[in-house]
Amino acid sequence: MSVSLYRTMQLIRSSEEQLARCHARGLVHGACHTYVGQEAIATGVCAHLNGDDAIFSTHRGHGHALAKGMPPGELFAELFGRETGCSRGRGGSMHLFSPEIGMMGTSGIVGPSILQAAGAGYSFSLRKTEQVAVAFFGDGATNNGAFHEGLNMAAIWKLPVLFVCENNQFATEVPFSDAAGNPDVASRAAAYGLPGLQLDGNDVVAISQAAQEAVARARSGAGPTLLECKTYRTRPHSEGMGDYTYRTREDVAAWRERCPIKRLRATLLAAGEATEAELDAIDAEIQTHVSQVSAAAEQAPWPSPGAATTHVYSPVRSVVEPGVSATRELSFAAATLEALDQEMAANPNIFVFGEGIGIRGGNFGTTVGLYAKYGAQRLRDTPIAERGFVGMACGAAMTGARPVIDFMFIDFINDAFGELVNQIAKMQYMSSGRLKMPVLLRGCIGIGHAAATHHSGSYHSIYSHIPGLRVVIPSTPYDAKGLFLHALRSDDPVLFLEPRELMAVKGPVPTEAYEIEFGKARILREGSQITVVGIALMAQRALAAAGQLATEGISVEVIDPRTVSPLDTATILKSVRKTGRLLIVDEAFAPCSLGAEIAAQIADQGFDFLDAPIRRINGAFAPTPYSPTLEAAVIPALDQIVAGIRRLAHE
Amino acid sequence: MPIDITVPRLGWSMEEGTFAGWLVPSGSPVTVGQPIYSLESDKVTMDVEALDAGTLHIPDDAPVAGATVVVGQLLGHLLQGNEASPRARATALALGIDIATVTPREGATRIIEADVLKVVRPAAKLMEEAFRAPHFYLHADADATALASLRNALLPLLPKRVSYNDILIKAVAVALKQHPRLNAHWVDNAIVQRTQIHIGLAVDADDRLLVPVIRNADQKSIADIAADRAALVERCRQKKATREDLADGSVTLTNLGTFGVDRFQAILNPPQSAILAIGRIAQRPVVVDGQVVARLTVPISLSVDHRVADGLAAARFLQAIVELVEAPLRLALIQ
Structure with a gap:
C-alpha cells in the first residue's frame, strides 16, 4: 500500500518536473501550474476512491488527475495542445477533463470545485449510488463565498463529500495570513456543523488515514468532512513566473527539505517495506516512462481547426409540436407545472432547488402539489445562496442528475453569473461533449406591479450572448408547456424565462406531454x-x-x-x-x-x-x-x- | 440623405424675396450649376443654380410661384442616388428598371418598392388587366418569300444584323399609320387616341419578359430600327433598361417562331389595344392556281381590344400588314 503511494507521488513529481522542462522549451503554450511539493495530498486522498467516485479540482490539478488515474500521456498531450490530450486540446493546464475516470475537471476560477463536488454529492445521494465526491481547493478558496455556501449546504443535507483544502499558504502571491481573519481553516468547519481536521499536508500516511475515515463517513451517509492539509508549493505559482517577491529563497529551500516524497521514502526504508534498490528502481522506471510519454505527446496530432466550435451544445433533438388545437384552458404557470409533474413522474433524476418550492409550492405556484408526490429530496428548499446552488446544480448535472432551479425572480440569477457563464455554459464544450449539462434555470421576468428594480429585470440579451446556454421566453401557456418539457429533456443548460405579467393568463393547452423544439418562432x-x-x-x-x-x-x-x-x-x-x-x-x-x-x-x-x-x-x-x-x-x-x-x- | 434646397441671400441685405417658380419639374435629374428656380429680391431676379446634383423633389407644401419666402426657407430637396430603399433597388434591378427614373410618392423622400412597381406594373397585375379586356383574334398567313429575300439582301448592307422582327416592326408601324384606329389605348374606360407610333417588342431577358419600345418606328429606316432594337435588347438583358425604354408602346409584337411555335394568340399588353403574335417562318403547303405547292409563309395573329376597335377595322389593319409583308420592298424605301 505505502509503496503504491510512493509510486503515485513520484509519478506526479516526475511528470511535473518534465512539464516544467517542456514549458521552458515552449511546448506548453499557456499556463503551467505545477503541483510540486503537494503530491501527498492528491495521492493520500485518491488512494481511497473508487473509479466512479468523482473529484473536482483547481487550476493546480495535474496531480489530482494523475492520482485519479489519468495516463500521464494524456496530461502531456493536453498541455501540448494535442488531439490526444485529456480535453482534446481545449483546456490546457487549467481545464483538465476525464470524466471516464472520475476526473470531473479542473477550473481556472477559484471556488467552483467546492460547489460542484457538493452538487455531485447531491446527485449521488438522490440516486443512491454510494459514490463519493471530493473537492480539492486551495487556501484562497476558503475566503470565497463558494466555500461558505458549499460547506453549509453539504452539511445540511449530509452529502457524501470530502472538502480537501490544500493550504499551501499563498493564494497566487498573497499570503494566507494576510487574507484570513481566521487562518485556521479546519476550525471553520464548526461554523457549518461538519468535522474539520488539520493535517500535515506533506505526510501522505496521515492524509491517507484521515481520507480513509472521511470517505467511509461519506459513504455511510453521515455527511461531509473538511480536511485542511498544510503544505507548500516549491515551484512558482506558474512556470516562468518570478517567485521571490512575496516569499524568500530560504523559505522555499526549507520546504524543499520537507519534501513529502523524501519523507515517505524514509518511512518505507525505516519500516522495511522497501529497499533503496527497489525504490531507486521505481524512480528510474517512472522517469523512463515519463520521458517516453512526453516524447510521444510531442509527436501527437494537432486537433482539427474544424472541431473548434463542436460540442458547444448537445445534438439537437427534433420534435413535432402538436399545434394549438386543445380546448382545455390553463394558465401559463399551471401549464409549466403540468409539464414538470409529467416529467418528474417519468424521470427520477429530476430534482428542484429553490426557496419555498417544497411544501409551499413556490411563490408563483410553480411546484404546487409536487412535494407531496415526490418528497423533500426532489423538491429541495434551499438557503438563499444562489451562487451556491447553481454551482451545485452544475456538479449534479455532471454526475447524472437533472436539476431544475426555481429562482422565483430571475434577477437573483445574477448572483450566480460566474457559475452559470464560466462553468455550466462551458462544461459540454470543455469536456468535448463527454459531460452533459441538463440544468433548467427558471424565473419570472418583466416590469409590472411595482416590483421595482430587483424583481423586474429582463436579462435574455445578456445570457443569449453566451455560447452553451439556451434562452427560452414563451408568451402563451401552450408554448410554455411544450418548451418547458423540451427543456426538461434537453441535455443543454436552459434559462426558462417567464413573463410575470403573463403567468396568470389562460390559454388552450393540450393535456398530454408534448414538446416544442427550440429555435422555432x-x-x-x-x-x-x-x-x-x-x-x-x-x-x-x-x-x-x-x-x-x-x-x-x-x-x-x-x-x-x-x-x-x-x-x-x-x-x-x-x-x-x-x-x-x-x-x-x-x-x-x-x-x-x-x-x-x-x-x-x-x-x-x-x-x-x-x-x-x-x-x-x-x-x-x-x-x-x-x-x-x-x-x-x-x-x-x-x-x-x-x-x-x-x-x-x-x- | 436628400440635400435641402433653401432660399439664398441675394446681396447683403436681403431677408426675404419672392419665389418666381421652378425651372425644372419635380423628379427631373439636376446637374451642378443647372438653374433650377427663379427668385426675386427687391433688386434683382435671378435664376438660382443648383449647388449639388440629384433628382429634384418638390414637396407638396413647397412655396408656389409668387409666394414670399425668407432666407433659409426650405424649397425642396435634391434626392441622391441612394435615396431608394434597398428593397426598391433590388426590385428595380430585377425588373430591369433604372432606379434613377423612379420618383417617390407624394410627400415621401425615399423611393420604396411600391414606387418602382408604379413604373412597371407587376406582371400578374398586368395579366389580370389584360384578361379583363374583351379580346378577339384574327389570323392570316402571309407569303414570306419576298420578306426572306429582302432580309437576305439587307444583311450584307447594314452594320447591325437585321432580323425578321425589324422588318415586321416596320410593317406594323406603317400599317398603323394607315389605320390609326388601332393606335389607341383603353384608359379609365375611354379610348385615348394616340398620334405617335411606338412599337413594343416582347423580349426574354434572363427569364423575365420585358417589352422595350422602338419609338416612332414609322419614321425610322429598317437599319435604324435594327440598331435601336439591338441596343434595347442589350439594355434589357443587362438590367439597365430605363423607364423610357419600356414605356408608352402603341402596339406590341411578339415572336415565338424561333422557338418552333407555328402559330399562337397573345393577350394584350394594357393599355394597348392590339398585339401581334408572329409564328414560325417555314415552308408550308399552299394552293396556287389550283396546285398544292410549298411556299415560305409567316403566320400572323392579331389580338384586339373590342372596346377600341371592331372586327372590320382590325381586319383592314391585318390586311395592310400582310400586304406589306408580302411586298416588303416598299418598307425598305419608306424612311
Whole structure:
C-alpha cells in the first residue's frame, strides 16, 4: 500500500518536473501550474476512491488527475495542445477533463470545485449510488463565498463529500495570513456543523488515514468532512513566473527539505517495506516512462481547426409540436407545472432547488402539489445562496442528475453569473461533449406591479450572448408547456424565462406531454405590410396593437421568437421578405440587445428586402423604478407600439 | 440623405424675396450649376443654380410661384442616388428598371418598392388587366418569300444584323399609320387616341419578359430600327433598361417562331389595344392556281381590344400588314 503511494507521488513529481522542462522549451503554450511539493495530498486522498467516485479540482490539478488515474500521456498531450490530450486540446493546464475516470475537471476560477463536488454529492445521494465526491481547493478558496455556501449546504443535507483544502499558504502571491481573519481553516468547519481536521499536508500516511475515515463517513451517509492539509508549493505559482517577491529563497529551500516524497521514502526504508534498490528502481522506471510519454505527446496530432466550435451544445433533438388545437384552458404557470409533474413522474433524476418550492409550492405556484408526490429530496428548499446552488446544480448535472432551479425572480440569477457563464455554459464544450449539462434555470421576468428594480429585470440579451446556454421566453401557456418539457429533456443548460405579467393568463393547452423544439418562432398573426417581432409580454402587446391597426387598414405580421438562443431568424427573414419592414419590441434595454442582434442579422441577410430602416422599441435604459407613474414610463406602452408600427408602416 | 434646397441671400441685405417658380419639374435629374428656380429680391431676379446634383423633389407644401419666402426657407430637396430603399433597388434591378427614373410618392423622400412597381406594373397585375379586356383574334398567313429575300439582301448592307422582327416592326408601324384606329389605348374606360407610333417588342431577358419600345418606328429606316432594337435588347438583358425604354408602346409584337411555335394568340399588353403574335417562318403547303405547292409563309395573329376597335377595322389593319409583308420592298424605301 505505502509503496503504491510512493509510486503515485513520484509519478506526479516526475511528470511535473518534465512539464516544467517542456514549458521552458515552449511546448506548453499557456499556463503551467505545477503541483510540486503537494503530491501527498492528491495521492493520500485518491488512494481511497473508487473509479466512479468523482473529484473536482483547481487550476493546480495535474496531480489530482494523475492520482485519479489519468495516463500521464494524456496530461502531456493536453498541455501540448494535442488531439490526444485529456480535453482534446481545449483546456490546457487549467481545464483538465476525464470524466471516464472520475476526473470531473479542473477550473481556472477559484471556488467552483467546492460547489460542484457538493452538487455531485447531491446527485449521488438522490440516486443512491454510494459514490463519493471530493473537492480539492486551495487556501484562497476558503475566503470565497463558494466555500461558505458549499460547506453549509453539504452539511445540511449530509452529502457524501470530502472538502480537501490544500493550504499551501499563498493564494497566487498573497499570503494566507494576510487574507484570513481566521487562518485556521479546519476550525471553520464548526461554523457549518461538519468535522474539520488539520493535517500535515506533506505526510501522505496521515492524509491517507484521515481520507480513509472521511470517505467511509461519506459513504455511510453521515455527511461531509473538511480536511485542511498544510503544505507548500516549491515551484512558482506558474512556470516562468518570478517567485521571490512575496516569499524568500530560504523559505522555499526549507520546504524543499520537507519534501513529502523524501519523507515517505524514509518511512518505507525505516519500516522495511522497501529497499533503496527497489525504490531507486521505481524512480528510474517512472522517469523512463515519463520521458517516453512526453516524447510521444510531442509527436501527437494537432486537433482539427474544424472541431473548434463542436460540442458547444448537445445534438439537437427534433420534435413535432402538436399545434394549438386543445380546448382545455390553463394558465401559463399551471401549464409549466403540468409539464414538470409529467416529467418528474417519468424521470427520477429530476430534482428542484429553490426557496419555498417544497411544501409551499413556490411563490408563483410553480411546484404546487409536487412535494407531496415526490418528497423533500426532489423538491429541495434551499438557503438563499444562489451562487451556491447553481454551482451545485452544475456538479449534479455532471454526475447524472437533472436539476431544475426555481429562482422565483430571475434577477437573483445574477448572483450566480460566474457559475452559470464560466462553468455550466462551458462544461459540454470543455469536456468535448463527454459531460452533459441538463440544468433548467427558471424565473419570472418583466416590469409590472411595482416590483421595482430587483424583481423586474429582463436579462435574455445578456445570457443569449453566451455560447452553451439556451434562452427560452414563451408568451402563451401552450408554448410554455411544450418548451418547458423540451427543456426538461434537453441535455443543454436552459434559462426558462417567464413573463410575470403573463403567468396568470389562460390559454388552450393540450393535456398530454408534448414538446416544442427550440429555435422555432411562432407567427402569432399574419400580415402583409409590416413585421413586428415581440419578446415576452411585448409579443402579446404587439398582437393587441396589430388588432387595433387592422381597423386602420394596416396589416401587421406579429412574430414571437419563443426562444432567443437559438433565435429563429429564418422565420423573421421570411416575413420581412414579404413585408419589407421590421419593428422589434422588447421591454429590455436597447444597447447590445436581442433587438440589436435581430436588426443586425436581418440587415445582413435581408438588406434587399427592406423598404425602410429597421426600428426598435425598447424599455428605457434605466433600472426599474417603483412608483406606478415612473414604472409606466420605462416600459413600452400599447399606444406607443401602435404609433411606432403606424409610423414605420408609412415610412 | 436628400440635400435641402433653401432660399439664398441675394446681396447683403436681403431677408426675404419672392419665389418666381421652378425651372425644372419635380423628379427631373439636376446637374451642378443647372438653374433650377427663379427668385426675386427687391433688386434683382435671378435664376438660382443648383449647388449639388440629384433628382429634384418638390414637396407638396413647397412655396408656389409668387409666394414670399425668407432666407433659409426650405424649397425642396435634391434626392441622391441612394435615396431608394434597398428593397426598391433590388426590385428595380430585377425588373430591369433604372432606379434613377423612379420618383417617390407624394410627400415621401425615399423611393420604396411600391414606387418602382408604379413604373412597371407587376406582371400578374398586368395579366389580370389584360384578361379583363374583351379580346378577339384574327389570323392570316402571309407569303414570306419576298420578306426572306429582302432580309437576305439587307444583311450584307447594314452594320447591325437585321432580323425578321425589324422588318415586321416596320410593317406594323406603317400599317398603323394607315389605320390609326388601332393606335389607341383603353384608359379609365375611354379610348385615348394616340398620334405617335411606338412599337413594343416582347423580349426574354434572363427569364423575365420585358417589352422595350422602338419609338416612332414609322419614321425610322429598317437599319435604324435594327440598331435601336439591338441596343434595347442589350439594355434589357443587362438590367439597365430605363423607364423610357419600356414605356408608352402603341402596339406590341411578339415572336415565338424561333422557338418552333407555328402559330399562337397573345393577350394584350394594357393599355394597348392590339398585339401581334408572329409564328414560325417555314415552308408550308399552299394552293396556287389550283396546285398544292410549298411556299415560305409567316403566320400572323392579331389580338384586339373590342372596346377600341371592331372586327372590320382590325381586319383592314391585318390586311395592310400582310400586304406589306408580302411586298416588303416598299418598307425598305419608306424612311
